[in-house]
Amino acid sequence: MSIIPPQQHEHLLQLRPLPTEAELLDGIERLRRERNAVILAHNYQRPEVQQIADFVGDSLGLARQAARTSADVIVFAGVHFMAESAAILNPGKTVLLPDLRAGCSLADTLTAQGVRDWKAANPGGLVVVYVNTTADVKAEADYCVTSGNAVQIVRSLPEGVPVLFAPDKYLAAHVARETGRPMDIWDGACHVHAAIRPEDVAAQQAAHPGAELLVHPECGCSTRVLRDVPDLQLYSTEGMVTRAQQSDAETFIVVTELGMVHRLEREVPGKAFVPVARTACCEYMKMITLENIHDSLRDLSGRVSVPEDVRVRALRPIERMIAIG
Numbered sequence: 001m002s003i004i005p006p007q008q009h010e011h012l013l014q015l016r017p018l019p020t021e022a023e024l025l026d027g028i029e030r031l032r033r034e035r036n037a038v039i040l041a042h043n044y045q046r047p048e049v050q051q052i053a054d055f056v057g058d059s060l061g062l063a064r065q066a067a068r069t070s071a072d073v074i075v076f077a078g079v080h081f082m083a084e085s086a087a088i089l090n091p092g093k094t095v096l097l098p099d100l101r102a103g104c105s106l107a108d109t110l111t112a113q114g115v116r117d118w119k120a121a122n123p124g125g126l127v128v129v130y131v132n133t134t135a136d137v138k139a140e141a142d143y144c145v146t147s148g149n150a151v152q153i154v155r156s157l158p159e160g161v162p163v164l165f166a167p168d169k170y171l172a173a174h175v176a177r178e179t180g181r182p183m184d185i186w187d188g189a190c191h192v193h194a195a196i197r198p199e200d201v202a203a204q205q206a207a208h209p210g211a212e213l214l215v216h217p218e219c220g221c222s223t224r225v226l227r228d229v230p231d232l233q234l235y236s237t238e239g240m241v242t243r244a245q246q247s248d249a250e251t252f253i254v255v256t257e258l259g260m261v262h263r264l265e266r267e268v269p270g271k272a273f274v275p276v277a278r279t280a281c282c283e284y285m286k287m288i289t290l291e292n293i294h295d296s297l298r299d300l301s302g303r304v305s306v307p308e309d310v311r312v313r314a315l316r317p318i319e320r321m322i323a324i325g
């Protein structure tokens with residue numbers, strides 16, 4: 001057994017107290033100015049992260065902000081494919097993802113090779129991918145869509161051409177229903193949305209009679225809920241904010257990831273928003289914290305970049321998405 005000499009005890013006991021939230025906020029504020037940085041946060045981020053962001057929105061809104069920012073550094077409070085989109089739009093800027101492990105189970109279901117295989121089997125076919133895809137996949141696609149513009153974009157496609165819609169099968173089912181367009185559908189889903197069950201919706205409806213439903217088309221429950229309520233509207237996360245502002249209802253059941261409730265409470269004060277299930281929580285989104293935003297700004301760590309050949313090819317479908325809105 002070895003004994004640690006007393007003169008080394010001091011090193012062993014060098015525990016640093018964690019910074020308080022106020023210290024972190026001050027530090028982020030100072031670093032943000034020094035770095036000329038902008039913080040973009042997705043709707044599903046932690047409340048305290050949404051609070052400090054320069055802009056909070058969905059993937060399309062964040063891509064738009066990334067395209068027009070004059071900041072030198074973009075801190076992306078979101079997941080990896082979103083930071084990649086910012087890097088594709090801003091090759092000269094530093095794009096940071098404070099925790100590089102923040103991925104996406106839906107994006108992981110589709111590879112560039114999967115798209116190439118479909119194109120080889122369907123010459124002349126068009127590939128429409130959801131924004132939740134990697135840069136490699138976007139580089140193989142013709143169109144990139146969000147839940148807010150997917151129906152509009154598929155409606156605009158030429159007739160008689162094979163179409164692949166990937167990777168979200170629930171959003172694809174919604175688009176196919178709305179447009180009547182026959183499409184090949186990739187068998188992918190987000191684990192958070194797929195786990196929301198019609199029973200969860202029914203339980204909240206029983207607990208909050210008269211509450212209006214705000215259902216995201218990515219949800220596993222949406223197809224089955226639509227069977228019971230055929231004229232039910234589905235909303236992108238931006239659409240949920242607009243609907244809640246315009247509706248006469250006082251209470252809403254929010255059928256998507258939990259973080260959306262905070263965005264709605266902030267932007268539509270005076271109304272009540274009930275999460276469909278406390279378990280509808282994306283652990284990837286919640287990896288971004290005030291601590292790692294602070295450290296990422298301080299050290300310029302968590303850099304995200306895209307190889308130039310991929311970036312150039314992925315830019316086209318992203319620019320189309322931003323233009324069509």
Ligand code: SF4
Pocket residue numbers: 044079103104105106107132190191192193257282283284285
């Ligand atoms: S909620 Fe689902 S789709 Fe969104 S980032 Fe998390 S895993 Fe991906």
